[in-house]
Amino acid sequence: MSTNVAQFQEAAARVTADTRQRQFIRTALGNYEIARDKRKAAFQSWESARQAAALTKWEAVNHLDTHLEELVAKLEARGTKVHWASNGTQAREIILGIFAAKQAKSIIKSKAMTSEEIHLNEALEKAGFEVVESDLGEFIVQLRGEAPYHIVFPSMHLTRGQIRELFAQELGSTSSDSPEELTMVARRVMRHKYITADIGFTGGNFAIAETGMISITENEGNARLTAALPKTMVTLIGIEKVLPKLEDLALFLPMLATAGAGQPLTCYNTMYGGPRQPGEADGPEEWHVVLLDNLRTELLADAEQRDALHCIRCGACLNVCPIFRNVGGHTYGTTYSGPVGSVITPHLRGLQDWKHLSNASSLCGACTEACPVKIDLHHHLLHNRRNAATEKPAFLERMGYKVFGIIANDPLFWSLAKKFGWLTQPLQKLVLGTALDPARAWTKTRDLPPLPQQSFKDWWKHRP
Amino acid sequence: MNEREKILTRIREALKVPAPRPGTHAPASHLPVPGVPSLPSLRVPPPTAAPVEARRWLPKVGPSFPEQLALFAQNAADLKAHFQVFADWTELSAALVQLRDTENWQRVASHQSELSSQACAALQRPVCWTDQGYDVLAMESCDVGVTECDALIAQTGSVLVTSRSAGGRALSVLPPHHVVIARREQLVADLPAAFALLKQKYAPEFPSMMGFITGPSRTGDIERILVLGAHGPKKLTIFCV
Ligand code: SF4
Numbered sequence: 001m002s003t004n005v006a007q008f009q010e011a012a013a014r015v016t017a018d019t020r021q022r023q024f025i026r027t028a029l030g031n032y033e034i035a036r037d038k039r040k041a042a043f044q045s046w047e048s049a050r051q052a053a054a055l056t057k058w059e060a061v062n063h064l065d066t067h068l069e070e071l072v073a074k075l076e077a078r079g080t081k082v083h084w085a086s087n088g089t090q091a092r093e094i095i096l097g098i099f100a101a102k103q104a105k106s107i108i109k110s111k112a113m114t115s116e117e118i119h120l121n122e123a124l125e126k127a128g129f130e131v132v133e134s135d136l137g138e139f140i141v142q143l144r145g146e147a148p149y150h151i152v153f154p155s156m157h158l159t160r161g162q163i164r165e166l167f168a169q170e171l172g173s174t175s176s177d178s179p180e181e182l183t184m185v186a187r188r189v190m191r192h193k194y195i196t197a198d199i200g201f202t203g204g205n206f207a208i209a210e211t212g213m214i215s216i217t218e219n220e221g222n223a224r225l226t227a228a229l230p231k232t233m234v235t236l237i238g239i240e241k242v243l244p245k246l247e248d249l250a251l252f253l254p255m256l257a258t259a260g261a262g263q264p265l266t267c268y269n270t271m272y273g274g275p276r277q278p279g280e281a282d283g284p285e286e287w288h289v290v291l292l293d294n295l296r297t298e299l300l301a302d303a304e305q306r307d308a309l310h311c312i313r314c315g316a317c318l319n320v321c322p323i324f325r326n327v328g329g330h331t332y333g334t335t336y337s338g339p340v341g342s343v344i345t346p347h348l349r350g351l352q353d354w355k356h357l358s359n360a361s362s363l364c365g366a367c368t369e370a371c372p373v374k375i376d377l378h379h380h381l382l383h384n385r386r387n388a389a390t391e392k393p394a395f396l397e398r399m400g401y402k403v404f405g406i407i408a409n410d411p412l413f414w415s416l417a418k419k420f421g422w423l424t425q426p427l428q429k430l431v432l433g434t435a436l437d438p439a440r441a442w443t444k445t446r447d448l449p450p451l452p453q454q455s456f457k458d459w460w461k462h463r464p
Numbered sequence: 465m466n467e468r469e470k471i472l473t474r475i476r477e478a479l480k481v482p483a484p485r486p487g488t489h490a491p492a493s494h495l496p497v498p499g500v501p502s503l504p505s506l507r508v509p510p511p512t513a514a515p516v517e518a519r520r521w522l523p524k525v526g527p528s529f530p531e532q533l534a535l536f537a538q539n540a541a542d543l544k545a546h547f548q549v550f551a552d553w554t555e556l557s558a559a560l561v562q563l564r565d566t567e568n569w570q571r572v573a574s575h576q577s578e579l580s581s582q583a584c585a586a587l588q589r590p591v592c593w594t595d596q597g598y599d600v601l602a603m604e605s606c607d608v609g610v611t612e613c614d615a616l617i618a619q620t621g622s623v624l625v626t627s628r629s630a631g632g633r634a635l636s637v638l639p640p641h642h643v644v645i646a647r648r649e650q651l652v653a654d655l656p657a658a659f660a661l662l663k664q665k666y667a668p669e670f671p672s673m674m675g676f677i678t679g680p681s682r683t684g685d686i687e688r689i690l691v692l693g694a695h696g697p698k699k700l701t702i703f704c705v
Contacts, residue, residue: 028688042523049521054486062483065475072468078672084467136694137685155685163686179686183694190695195600211670221637221681221696227673228633229600239471246663250655251518253676254620264523264539265620267682268637268696270675277672281575281594281632293471301478307486374486 004333005356011331012360021157022326028156029319035262036316042264053255054374057310060209060242064300067209067242068291074212075289078274083290088118091292095120095201095234096127098288102232104129104198108190110216110223111135112203113151113313114236114292117335117348132193134222136186143170149329151336152260152315157328190222200230200284204237205312206252210245212273214289217256219267227272233284235272239291240300240309246271252312259372260314299347305380308343310373317367317377323360332357339367343380351388358384418458422451518656525619525653532618532653539621543679544692545700547621549648556705557586560643563701564589564608567641573598573606575631579645579705583610594631600638609639609697613646614674615661616702619654622678623702624662626671633673637681642697646704 015021040046060067072082085091099107107129115121121142124131133142137154141147143166148154155163164177167185175181202223206215214235216223227233243252249271257263276283300306318324318338329337334345334354342357358381367377407413428448431437439448465473525535533549540547550556563569564587573592574580584591587610592602603609611630613623623644630636652658662674681696692698 031688043521044524045521049518051486052518052521058483058486062479065472065479068472068475084471086467086470090467134695135685136683140685153685153688156688158686160687179689180691182686183683183691187693187695191604195604211667213670213674219681220683220694222694224637224675225634225695228637239475247518247656247659250659251522254522254655261684263678264542265622265676265678267678267680268675269678270673272673273670274672277627280627280672281597281635283627283633283672291471293474297471297474297478300475301481303481303483306483310486 002353002356004353007333008331008356008360011333012327015328015331016326021328024159025157025325025328028153029325032262032319036258036319037262039258039262039264043258046258049251049255050372050374053251053372054307054310056243056248056251057312057373058307060244061240061300061306061309063244064239064242067244068239070209071207071212071242072291074209075274076212078212078277080212080274080287080289083288084293085290086293088292088294091118091236091290091294092120092123094288094290095236096123098232098234099124099127099129099199102198102286104232106130106193106197107132107199107201108193108197108226108230109133109138109201110203110218110226111138111154112201112236113148113335114203114238115201116148117294118236118292120236132190132197134190134193134220134226135218136183136220136222139186139190140166143167147330147335150315150318151313151338152318157330194225194229197230198232200226200228200233202226202233202235204235204241205256206243206249207237207241208244208246208249208271209242211271213246213271215249215253215269215271217253217266217269219261219263221268224268224270227270227284228282231285233275233287234290235288236290236292238296239293240296240311255372256312256314259316259370295348299344302347304383305343305347307373307375308340308347308377308380310375311340311344312373313340314372316370316372317375320366320370322362322364322366327360339377339381340375343375343377343384346384346388351384352392355384355388358382358388418455422453425451519654522654522656523619527653529648529651532651533648536616536618536621536651539618540679540702543621543700545621545679545702547702547704549704553582553705556645556703557583559703560586563643567607569607571606572608572610573603573631573635573639574610575612575635577612577629577631579647580610580612580631583643583645594635600634603634603638606639608641608643609635609637610643610645611636613644613650614665615658616646616651616704617653617655617658617676618651620676620678622658622676623700624658624674624676626662626666626675627673628666628671636677637696640693640697641699641701642677642680643701643703646702648704651704 083094133139140155149157160177167173173185175185204214205217253269257266275287321338324338334341346354361381365378572589574584575594613625614629615624680692680700681694682692683694
């Protein structure tokens with residue numbers, strides 16, 4: 001068994017046993033659902049909006065080359081420096097190169113899942129830079145030395161008590177555990193950082209080809225400040241984030257807010273078209289945009305699952321997923337968790353090493369139904385299972401079905417199996433709870449009902 | 465070949481096989497067949513000019529001005545922003561002065577433009593002007609940032625600002641209270657109208673920052689409980705004349 005699978009099973013068993021934690025997550029996500037449904041109902045037609053969003057993304061992703069060229073030409077025309085990175089190593093080198101050239105010491109970051117993807121913080125800290133996450137949730141998990149629990153709500157697994165203790169320990173704060181006071185502690189710490197940071201680092205939610213802009217969605221204002229105060233701004237964004245037209249945002253911004261957090265519109269939706277322009281009061285003197293491939297083109301080459309690149313990282317599929325709700329975000333061991341993570345991680349990090357995520361699904365389809373851009377998530381889980389089995393068939397499973405096929409195809413074997421099958425059950429009792437038990441995955445948490453000694457057919461024949 | 469060319473080549477190579485339209489399952493013929501080269505002509509047709517007609521699906525907005533004003537007021541209240549319409553400038557400046565006194569504003573940050581300059585004149589406090597560049601620490605110590613805007617959006621209760629219309633990037637987020645002074649003609653119905661306005665007003669030389677502000681800064685990162693004033697302003701006041 002690969003270490004990834006062992007890690008997943010161990011973590012899943014541990015988290016599911018923690019009913020307090022599960023209850024906590026369920027309450028949070030239950031409230032999310034109520035808010036989201038209210039916002040969805042405000043749309044004249046949420047379903048048509050989803051279809052339109054899916055078509056827009058389909059068009060964008062299927063002409064990615066032309067849109068990217070337009071985006072880059074427009075960005076460069078306003079003085080933005082664009083870099084291309086085929087993989088994480090290159091992206092890290094480019095970013096470290098910019099920081100070194102600027103002789104930067106401290107970096108203020110606003111939320112960017114792409115930077116988690118390329119493990120940027122570790123690389124920066126190793127190179128001696130001071131990096132501070134400014135998004136409150138990211139700041140909290142950074143202080144804990146943890147990965148984000150959820151792509152939109154990074155610290156949703158922590159209680160206020162835990163956060164108070166963390167702040168007391170790491171920041172010496174004496175705040176109570178009211179969310180209000182705790183937020184103000186972080187606000188004060190961060191204010192100083194914005195003003196002194198040499199570099200502002202951001203991610204991006206959409207890239208507008210037509211006008212050469214990067215659109216950033218956030219609630220706290222931290223990205224606004226990150227893009228306003230430091231002299232140099234660096235933005236890392238996946239190549240699949242392009243939208244053809246500026247007005248496409250009229251649809252995508254409210255849909256992202258609704259699906260992501262049940263808001264009509266996220267507090268700050270900001271489009272950046274360049275560094276500070278002549279006549280403007282402030283803004284960075286230099287803006288670097290790093291376009292990241294990192295195997296996205298590999299996923300693009302799989303026409304069947306290409307729509308996974310439509311993802312706007314709203315987190316809706318995580319929120320509704322019964323697996324995510326019970327095993328939690330850290331169990332996945334991936335940057336992108338939940339259904340979308342299970343779909344794309346095998347493409348980004350190897351099918352055989354990550355196929356178990358596609359098996360950890362009830363295939364209920366809640367994710368597909370929740371997805372604002374209509375990605376066929378639960379079918380893609382099946383596609384991953386199929387691809388994994390074709391590539392490397394599971395020997396024991398195949399043997400098992402072979403034997404079953406032989407028995408089921410032969411009337412004599414079949415009737416014998418029906419008559420005497422129950423006799424094998426006492427044998428299983430002998431190994432119950434040990435690794436020898438063939439039904440162990442089942443019996444670990446459930447009882448195996450006794451096999452009936454009489455088949456239904458038999459009973460019918462001799463019925464009173 | 466540089467990285468740009470390499471990435472674009474990989475994209476073009478990948479797109480030789482078309483993807484099924486959303487909402488349809490892939491017919492077998494769409495899937496790559498090993499050993500059979502796929503034809504470039506199989507690519508989906510070029511993009512059509514028609515933009516998404518989002519207006520038909522987004523939340524409904526009434527056609528008349530009073531309806532839109534009422535909707536904006538309702539949305540602003542839901543967002544915990546303070547919105548008020550005044551009959552004339554005298555009323556507005558009186559309300560500003562009152563706000564100054566209740567919150568005890570000592571220093572004001574603003575930019576020079578018709579409405580914002582007039583507001584600062586009424587406030588009679590030292591002003592940190594952003595127009596010619598400014599000292600960040602000076603702005604940080606201000607109690608309020610007063611700006612104009614490009615539009616108010618009825619559909620969402622948002623304020624549309626740009627680095628040109630609202631005194632740069634930081635003015636609307638750094639001070640703890642953001643006061644927007646707007647004219648009632650600036651109210652637009654919905655998001656598509658706001659984007660149309662941006663294009664008409666600025667294209668192709670867009671300001672380097674254009675953004676929607678929808679309520680005061682907020683976070684739910686601690687137990688998903690709403691807290692206002694995470695990093696940006698704790699208060700948002702919109703005065704309309
Ligand atoms: S797959 Fe869909 S629902 Fe899941 S995060 Fe992406 S856009 Fe949201």
